[in-house]
Amino acid sequence: MAFLDELTIKVQSGSGGRGCISYMKRMDRKRVPNGGDGGKGGNVILRADPQTGSLVSLKAKRMFEAEAGEVGGSNKKHGRNGNDYIVKVPCGTTIFNKTDQLLIRDLVAQNDQIIVVKGGRGGFGNHSDRPEPVGGQGQFLELFLSFKITADIFLIGLPNSGKTLFLKELTGAGVEETDYPFATKAPQLGTYNADVNDYRICELPSIYEASCAGRGLSTHFLKHLERAKLIFLFVDTSSKFVKDSREGYHVLLKVLKECDARFLNVPRIAVVNKIDLIKKEDLKKLTFPKGEKVHFISNRTQAGVKRLMASACGLLDQQYAQTS
Numbered sequence: 001m002a003f004l005d006e007l008t009i010k011v012q013s014g015s016g017g018r019g020c021i022s023y024m025k026r027m028d029r030k031r032v033p034n035g036g037d038g039g040k041g042g043n044v045i046l047r048a049d050p051q052t053g054s055l056v057s058l059k060a061k062r063m064f065e066a067e068a069g070e071v072g073g074s075n076k077k078h079g080r081n082g083n084d085y086i087v088k089v090p091c092g093t094t095i096f097n098k099t100d101q102l103l104i105r106d107l108v109a110q111n112d113q114i115i116v117v118k119g120g121r122g123g124f125g126n127h128s129d130r131p132e133p134v135g136g137q138g139q140f141l142e143l144f145l146s147f148k149i150t151a152d153i154f155l156i157g158l159p160n161s162g163k164t165l166f167l168k169e170l171t172g173a174g175v176e177e178t179d180y181p182f183a184t185k186a187p188q189l190g191t192y193n194a195d196v197n198d199y200r201i202c203e204l205p206s207i208y209e210a211s212c213a214g215r216g217l218s219t220h221f222l223k224h225l226e227r228a229k230l231i232f233l234f235v236d237t238s239s240k241f242v243k244d245s246r247e248g249y250h251v252l253l254k255v256l257k258e259c260d261a262r263f264l265n266v267p268r269i270a271v272v273n274k275i276d277l278i279k280k281e282d283l284k285k286l287t288f289p290k291g292e293k294v295h296f297i298s299n300r301t302q303a304g305v306k307r308l309m310a311s312a313c314g315l316l317d318q319q320y321a322q323t324s
């Protein structure tokens with residue numbers, strides 16, 4: 001499915017409807033003002049919607065206008081208020097004013113919302129003490145939206161290391177592994193149903209040594225790690241991109257660091273995949289820095305996968321317990 005994580009949109013709220021100037025003639029022939037007020041203009045609201053996967057659904061439209069209020073009528077008839085326009089954005093969208101680059105709001109939780117432009121007030125009809133028939137103007141704003149995925153586990157790794165197959169096996173997500181590298185071009189998500197909780201897992205496009213030199217799309221997507229609770233660093237035992245899994249692991253750390261050193265503070269597990277393709281004695285020779293959490297797995301035989309996920313869920317549950 002198409003994916004978009006940055007977009008500029010324009011929003012325009014509705015103007016207030018005109019107040020009415022009208023009179024009724026009484027029996028004594030005296031004219032009494034009875035013009036009703038105009039309706040209020042609609043607001044444009046941005047709302048975080050869990051069903052919206054990325055900003056791609058907003059791309060075709062880009063201009064979002066709320067309704068104007070209707071004019072007031074005689075007999076003190078109040079004009080109808082303009083409807084609000086609700087723009088659904090994915091949970092994890094940050095809204096900036098495009099003109100001054102200032103942050104407006106971060107919409108993270110489901111149904112978080114903000115009125116980005118307010119509708120104009122309705123004009124006053126002449127039944128009131130202060131007739132002012134012209135309604136308030138609607139407001140216009142250009143917004144820059146930046147979406148960062150919220151997921152529990154992010155899979156980042158070398159090309160062809162088995163991230164997509166891992167995601168598919170674990171979550172049943174409708175994704176397909178391929179026997180060539182860099183097939184995953186955009187983030188892919190799935191939900192892992194563990195015994196007690198559900199965890200969202202997100203695969204990011206592969207990275208490799210040259211990623212930092214601006215080759216490939218992948219470093220653009222690393223910004224999504226800002227909301228990561230746990231990172232799996234995926235390497236495999238038969239990579240053409242590095243000498244061995246240990247070197248692969250260092251390459252991944254280097255790319256992460258060069259992209260944003262703060263990503264090194266996110267809890268992580270090194271995952272060495274495709275152990276079905278390597279002899280046990282060669283596997284034992286692979287040493288990793290002390291203190292680093294390392295799991296050896298095979299998507300093919302499912303060896304080590306349960307143990308890895310038990311350890312991951314333990315780390316995540318600890319984090320949730322600390323924040324609740």
Ligand SMILES: Nc1nc2c(ncn2[C@@H]2O[C@H](COP(=O)(O)OP(=O)(O)OP(=O)(O)O)[C@@H](O)[C@H]2O)c(=O)[nH]1
Pocket residue numbers: 157158159160161162163164165166176177178179180181182183184205206273274275276277297298299300301
């Ligand atoms: N033998 C073996 N092959 C595996 C294993 N896991 C994945 N593969 C194969 O490795 C190839 C790459 O798998 P993917 O899941 O597409 O790898 P990826 O990391 O998502 O790759 P890109 O996103 O395309 O860079 C596919 O042909 C898989 O069938 C494993 O544990 N053992």
Ligand SMILES: [Mg+2]
Pocket residue numbers: 163164165183184203
């Ligand atoms: Mg993939």
